[in-house]
Amino acid sequence: MLTIENLSATVADKPILNGLSLTVNAGEIHAIMGPNGAGKSTLSYVLGGRPGYEVTGGSVTFDGQDLLEMDAHERAAAGLFLGFQYPVEIPGVSNVQFLREALNSQRKARGQDPLSGGEFLKLAKDKAALLKLDMDMMKRNVNVGFSGGEKKRNEMVQMGILDPKFAVLDETDSGLDIDALKTVGEGINAIMRAPDKAVLLITHYQRLLDYVQPDYVHILAKGRIVKTGGPDLARRLEDEGYDEVMAA
Amino acid sequence: MSALPTTRDEDWRYADAAELERLAPADLDVWHEATLAPGEVRRKDLLLDDSHPGVHRVRLTVGEGARAEIFALASASSYTRLEVEVELGRGAHFQFGGVTIGGGEATREFVTRVSHAEPNGTSDQIVRAVHWGGATGNFLGKLAVARDAQKTDAAQNFRALLLERGASANAKPELEIYADDVKCAHGAAIGQMDEAAAYYMAARGLPPEAARKLLVRAFIADAYAAHPVEAERDALLDAALDALGDAA
Ligand SMILES: Nc1ncnc2c1ncn2[C@@H]1O[C@H](COP(=O)(O)OP(=O)(O)OP(=O)(O)O)[C@@H](O)[C@H]1O
Ligand SMILES: [Mg+2]
Numbered sequence: 001m002l003t004i005e006n007l008s009a010t011v012a013d014k015p016i017l018n019g020l021s022l023t024v025n026a027g028e029i030h031a032i033m034g035p036n037g038a039g040k041s042t043l044s045y046v047l048g049g050r051p052g053y054e055v056t057g058g059s060v061t062f063d064g065q066d067l068l069e070m071d072a073h074e075r076a077a078a079g080l081f082l083g084f085q086y087p088v089e090i091p092g093v094s095n096v097q098f099l100r101e102a103l104n105s106q107r108k109a110r111g112q113d114p115l116s117g118g119e120f121l122k123l124a125k126d127k128a129a130l131l132k133l134d135m136d137m138m139k140r141n142v143n144v145g146f147s148g149g150e151k152k153r154n155e156m157v158q159m160g161i162l163d164p165k166f167a168v169l170d171e172t173d174s175g176l177d178i179d180a181l182k183t184v185g186e187g188i189n190a191i192m193r194a195p196d197k198a199v200l201l202i203t204h205y206q207r208l209l210d211y212v213q214p215d216y217v218h219i220l221a222k223g224r225i226v227k228t229g230g231p232d233l234a235r236r237l238e239d240e241g242y243d244e245v246m247a248a
Numbered sequence: 249m250s251a252l253p254t255t256r257d258e259d260w261r262y263a264d265a266a267e268l269e270r271l272a273p274a275d276l277d278v279w280h281e282a283t284l285a286p287g288e289v290r291r292k293d294l295l296l297d298d299s300h301p302g303v304h305r306v307r308l309t310v311g312e313g314a315r316a317e318i319f320a321l322a323s324a325s326s327y328t329r330l331e332v333e334v335e336l337g338r339g340a341h342f343q344f345g346g347v348t349i350g351g352g353e354a355t356r357e358f359v360t361r362v363s364h365a366e367p368n369g370t371s372d373q374i375v376r377a378v379h380w381g382g383a384t385g386n387f388l389g390k391l392a393v394a395r396d397a398q399k400t401d402a403a404q405n406f407r408a409l410l411l412e413r414g415a416s417a418n419a420k421p422e423l424e425i426y427a428d429d430v431k432c433a434h435g436a437a438i439g440q441m442d443e444a445a446a447y448y449m450a451a452r453g454l455p456p457e458a459a460r461k462l463l464v465r466a467f468i469a470d471a472y473a474a475h476p477v478e479a480e481r482d483a484l485l486d487a488a489l490d491a492l493g494d495a496a
Contacts, residue, residue, distance in 0.1 A: 048451050051443070076453035088448035092466025098449070101462065106453035142448075158452065 001026045001166055001198045002047075002067075007058035008223075009046045016042040018223035019058065024166070024198045031201045031209055031234060034220035035242055040202045041085050043220070044170045048082040049075050062166065076102075077109035079165030081158075083172045085202075087151040090142035095154065096124060098142050099161050106162065127160030131187045132180075148175035156187045167192055168200045173208035185211025206238045219246060252276070259331075262386040262418045264355040267327035271303065281307045284314040286337070291317040293480055294330065295487055296356075301326045307333045310340040312366075317343040319475050321484050322356040323491035331359045336369035344373040345471040347484075349464075349491045351381030351415070361390040364397040364430075371401075376468040377408040378492070379415035386418045389434070395426040404434040409467050411441060411460075464492055 002024040009017040016039045024030050034040050045053045047060065049072035060067040067075060090098065104114040115123065128135050131153045143151050152172050159167055169188070176184055185208055192199045201212060209217075209231065217233040218225045219242070226246060227233070237245050252271055253260040260268065284290050288311065296304065301324035310316045314337065322328045334342045348356035362371045377385030387406045408417030419436035441463065449459035468488055475481040 050447050050451075071456075072447065072450035073453050073455050073459075076451060082451045084448070084451075088444045090442075090445045090448065090463070090466070092469055093462050098454075098462065099452070101458060102449070102452035102454050105455060105458055109453070162452065 001063060002200075003059075003061040004047075005059045005061075007043075007046065007060060008056045009042065010054050010056055011042060011052065015056070016223055017046065020220070020224045021058075022218065022225055024200060026198055027195045028215045029193075029199045029201060029212060031203060031214040031217045032220050032225075033203060033217065033234060033237055038220045039223040040220055041170055042223075044082055044085075044168045044200075044202065047075075047080065047168055048072060073105065074109065076162070076164075077106040081162055081164035081167040083152075083155045083159060083167060083169035085170040085174070087143050087146075087155055089144045089146075091144050093142050095138045095140060095142050096121070099124065099158060103162060123161055124157075127157045130160055130190060131157045132183050133157050149177055149180050152176055153180060153184060156184055156191070160187065160191045163191070165196065166198050166200075168202070170202045171204065172201075173203055173205060181207060182211060184208075188212050206234050209234050221246065258422075259359055259388060259390075261420075262355065262357060262384065262388070263329065264327045264384075267355070275303055276305075279305045279307050281309075283309040284311050284316055284340075286311040286313055288314045289317075290315070291319070291476075293475075293484060294318060294320040295484070296320065296322045296324055296328050296330060297487065297491075298324050298326075300324065301328045303329045303331070305331045305333075308342070309335050310337055310342060312337040313339045315341045315343070317345075317474070319345045319472055319481075319484055320347070320358065321488050322346070322348045322358070323350055323488060324354070324356070325350060325352055326354050328354070328356045329359065330357075332361070334360070334362045334371070336362065336364050336366070336371065338366040339368040340366075341369070342371040342373075343474050344371075344375075345474060346373075346375040346387070347378070347468045347471050347488050348375070348385035349378040349468070349488050351379065351383050351412075353382045355384040355386065357384075357386035357388070359386075359388045359390075362392070362402065364391070364393045364400040364402065364427075366394070366396060367398045367400070369397060369400050369402075371403070372474065373404045374471045374473075375404075375406045375419075376471045377406070377417045378411065378464055378468060378488075379408070379417065380411040382414040384416045384418070386420075388420045388422070390422040391424065391432065393423075393425040393427050393430050393432070397427045398429045400427060400430040400432075402430070402432045405470075406434075406436040407467070407470075408438040409441065409464065410438065461489055461492065465489060
């Protein structure tokens with residue numbers, strides 16, 4: 001589904017990704033772990049086409065298409081979802097209005113009919129309930145005044161509504177309380193566990209992986225994947241730390 | 249008026265000098281005058297688009313406990329100026345909501361002179377400017393509070409959103425306060441498009457024009473928030489966003 005080959009990228013002329021390669025097939029869940037500043041969020045933004053993140057080498061193929069040739073909104077319409085490490089506040093724009101326009105823009109780009117207001121609200125209610133987010137929060141301005149954990153749950157409600165093929169979730173677990181972590185873990189499974197979907201889960205902790213069990217765990221350090229293993233690799237990291245595991 | 253104004257005149261300091269020379273002196277002698285009876289509520293929506301460019305002058309005398317409301321949109325593609333002179337009686341209120349929006353090289357401006365002549369008067373002026381190209385948006389707000397006009401409560405707020413480097417905005421509050429028990433608040437801020445919000449929207453599938461529309465709508469909405477009729481308020485907002493259509 002997603003093939004990253006030898007990807008290099010700079011931010012503000014500073015090399016951050018240095019020849020990163022990774023293949024994710026449909027039906028798989030991959031976890032990426034790595035020290036602070038390793039380039040995990042940078043990878044997510046490069047995949048998401050954020051301005052300022054300049055690709056200097058390599059390629060990314062998504063569903064047979066050259067991902068790097070597409071604009072950010074085209075990537076979303078093609079089925080890519082980016083769960084932000086730090087979700088953005090948008091004063092004056094309600095969640096419901098924002099998501100309805102976003103979904104209908106995506107549908108239009110795919111040649112589908114737009115959802116009516118009623119259809120959209122029903123969908124939004126379903127997904128908010130799945131993530132145990134109060135519907136009142138959906139009517140509020142996007143992330144404005146949301147707590148850290150509410151922002152992360154809102155990201156997952158958005159994912160549920162937009163129903164992507166491939167999700168890159170950047171530390172969706174950080175900031176969540178114990179119950180919310182379970183809710184979000186189960187939400188990710190409900191939305192994304194399917195033979196035709198895949199997930200790249202960026203995390204620092206084993207906790208989320210107890211709920212969303214990965215097929216592969218990668219260690220990203222200094223801008224490339226330096227080690228790949230099964231679910232046990234995450235547990236070893238938790239016990240031993242990066243230095244020891246990477247030296248082994 | 250005997251002589252045409254020049255940009256040396258305080259009230260015309262940000263006006264387009266070349267445009268001033270083109271004005272006919274007669275244009276400047278036309279005042280739309282109105283007197284509001286005690287307790288009267290009167291509202292006027294002014295759409296200064298390409299059918300109504302140039303200089304417009306309004307003079308209001310607002311009787312005791314009366315309420316005058318002006319909601320204006322200056323979106324013409326050439327020099328546009330709305331001047332409002334208001335004299336407020338005891339306990340009277342003046343509400344002004346103005347939006348200047350547009351590109352090209354044009355200047356669009358609001359000039360208000362609000363005179364709190366008697367006690368307990370209130371005024372609230374909110375102006376939003378959205379410009380691109382080499383355009384300029386101005387708000388000159390003169391406020392006079394007479395010695396007797398105790399308990400006056402006057403507020404002015406200006407914010408500009410400049411979509412391109414060549415655009416500019418000016419705000420000049422001018423306060424002449426002779427009473428001591430008064431509240432006068434004014435604020436002015438000039439900023440650019442919130443890139444983080446724009447990217448967040450793109451990542452959810454909104455094309456750049458749609459994202460910009462939502463952000464600009466949220467930005468200018470404050471100016472018309474006090475408009476009590478939703479359909480009329482939306483008509484002003486929609487007209488403003490139509491003007492945005494040709495932005496780069
Ligand atoms: N706009 C920027 N200007 C300069 N350096 C940047 C910028 N954005 C990111 N960086 C640098 O790029 C490096 C990688 O950052 P990134 O956010 O990708 O790390 P991360 O692996 O996600 O870390 P964390 O685990 O702390 O979230 C860091 O050294 C960071 O300081
Ligand atoms: Mg990060």
